Amino acid sequence: MSESGPSGRPTRALHLEDQHGAHAHSAIPYFLVWVALLFFTALTYLTGKQHLGTWALALALTIACTKSLLVALIFMHLKDSSGTTRLVFATSLVFVALLLLFTVADVATRFRPATPAGAPFGTERSQPEGLLEHEVPE
Amino acid sequence: MSHEASAGAGARLPPGILAHHFSSLSRQNEAMQLGMWLFLATEILLFAGLFTGYSVYRFQFPEAFAACSRHLELSLGTVNTLVLITSSLTVALSIHYARSDRPRAAAVCLVLTLLFALTFLGIKFVEYSAHFHEKSLPGKYYAFEEVKIPGAAMFFSLYFLMTGLHGLHVVAGMSVLSWLLWRTLQGRYSSAYYTGLELGGLYWHLVDLVWIFLYPLLYLI
Numbered sequence: 460m461s462e463s464g465p466s467g468r469p470t471r472a473l474h475l476e477d478q479h480g481a482h483a484h485s486a487i488p489y490f491l492v493w494v495a496l497l498f499f500t501a502l503t504y505l506t507g508k509q510h511l512g513t514w515a516l517a518l519a520l521t522i523a524c525t526k527s528l529l530v531a532l533i534f535m536h537l538k539d540s541s542g543t544t545r546l547v548f549a550t551s552l553v554f555v556a557l558l559l560l561f562t563v564a565d566v567a568t569r570f571r572p573a574t575p576a577g578a579p580f581g582t583e584r585s586q587p588e589g590l591l592e593h594e595v596p597e
Numbered sequence: 598m599s600h601e602a603s604a605g606a607g608a609r610l611p612p613g614i615l616a617h618h619f620s621s622l623s624r625q626n627e628a629m630q631l632g633m634w635l636f637l638a639t640e641i642l643l644f645a646g647l648f649t650g651y652s653v654y655r656f657q658f659p660e661a662f663a664a665c666s667r668h669l670e671l672s673l674g675t676v677n678t679l680v681l682i683t684s685s686l687t688v689a690l691s692i693h694y695a696r697s698d699r700p701r702a703a704a705v706c707l708v709l710t711l712l713f714a715l716t717f718l719g720i721k722f723v724e725y726s727a728h729f730h731e732k733s734l735p736g737k738y739y740a741f742e743e744v745k746i747p748g749a750a751m752f753f754s755l756y757f758l759m760t761g762l763h764g765l766h767v768v769a770g771m772s773v774l775s776w777l778l779w780r781t782l783q784g785r786y787s788s789a790y791y792t793g794l795e796l797g798g799l800y801w802h803l804v805d806l807v808w809i810f811l812y813p814l815l816y817l818i
C-alpha cells in the first residue's frame with residue numbers, strides 16, 4: 460500500500476508542501492458547513508412532513524446526497540485528499556449504485572406471483588399478457 | 598495534510614511515529630489515509646446491503662412503510678440528526694485545533710463529541726423502549742395494534758437492523774474517540790503529526806453520513 464499511494468506523483472508532494480507552507484487552515488469552513496447541514500436538515504424536515512407524493516423520495520435523497528457531499532468534501536477533507544483516496548470513495552459509490560439499480564430494476568419488473576403475499580404494488584401492470592386470470596396463482 | 602516531514606515539523610514529532618518501512622512521513626500519512634478510506638468503502642458497502650433490502654421492501658409495501666414511518670417519533674429523530682451533525686462539527690474542530698497546536702481545545706472538542714454521542718444513544722434508547730412497549734418489533738414479535746397491514750413487520754425489521762447497526766457504529770466510534778482523547782491529552786497530536794486523530798474523525802463522519810440517509814428514509818416517508 461505504501462507504493463500505490465504516492466508512487467510517481469511528484470506534483471502531489473509539491474502540493475503538500477505548499478499547503479504546509481501556507482499554514483492557512485481556518486475553522487470557518489467547518490462552521491459554514493455546519494450551518495448548511497442544519498439548513499438542509501430543516502429543509503428535509505419541512506418538506507418530508509408534507510408527504511409531497513411522487514417527488515418526495517427524490518427530493519429527500521437529493522438533499523441527503525448534498526449533505527453527504529458537504530460532509531465528505533469539507534469535514535472528511537476529501538477536497539484536499541489525494542486522487543487515490545478519491546478514487547476509492549468514488550468506486551464504492553459506483554458499486555452502491557450498481558447494487559441498488561439492478562435490485563430495484565428487478566423488483567420493479569416482477570409479475571404478481573413473484574411478489575410477496577400482500578404486496579400491493581406491480582400487480583396488474585406487470586402481469587404477463589398471455590396469462591389468463593385463473594392461471595395466476597394467488 | 599500539511600504534515601510534510603520538513604526540518605521544522607520533524608523536531609516536534611513524537612518518537613515512534615514514522616515506521617521504518619516508509620521513506621517519509623508524508624508517504625506514511627498517505628498510506629494511512631488510503632487504508633482508512635478502503636475500510637470506509639467496505640463500511641459503505643455493508644450499509645448499502647441494508648439500504649438495498651430497504652428499497653426492495655419499500656417498493657413492495659409502500660403503504661405499510663408510510664404508515665409505520667408515521668408512527669416513529671419524528672421529533673426525536675430530528676433532534677438526533679441535529680445532535681449527530683453537531684458532533685461531526687466538533688470532531689472536525691478537534692482535528693483543526695490539534696493541527697493548530699492547541700491540544701487542550703482539541704480535547705475539549707472530543708469530550709463534546711462524546712457527550713453528543715451519548716445524547717444520541719440516550720434518545721435512541723427512549724425510542725427503542727417505546728417500540729418494545731407498543732410491540733412494534735421485527736418479524737414474529739410484531740404485534741403493533743395501530744398498523745396491521747402486510748409489510749409492517751418488515752418495516753420494523755429493517756428499522757431495527759439499520760438503526761441497530763448504526764448504533765453499534767456509534768458505540769465503536771465512541772471507543773475510538775475515547776482512545777484518541779487519551780492520546781490527545783498525552784500530547785501525541787500536533788501540527789507535526791495528527792493523522793491518527795484524523796482517521797478516527799473520518800470514522801465518526803461516516804457514522805454521521807449513514808444517519809443522514811437513515812433519517813429521511815425511516816422517519817419521513
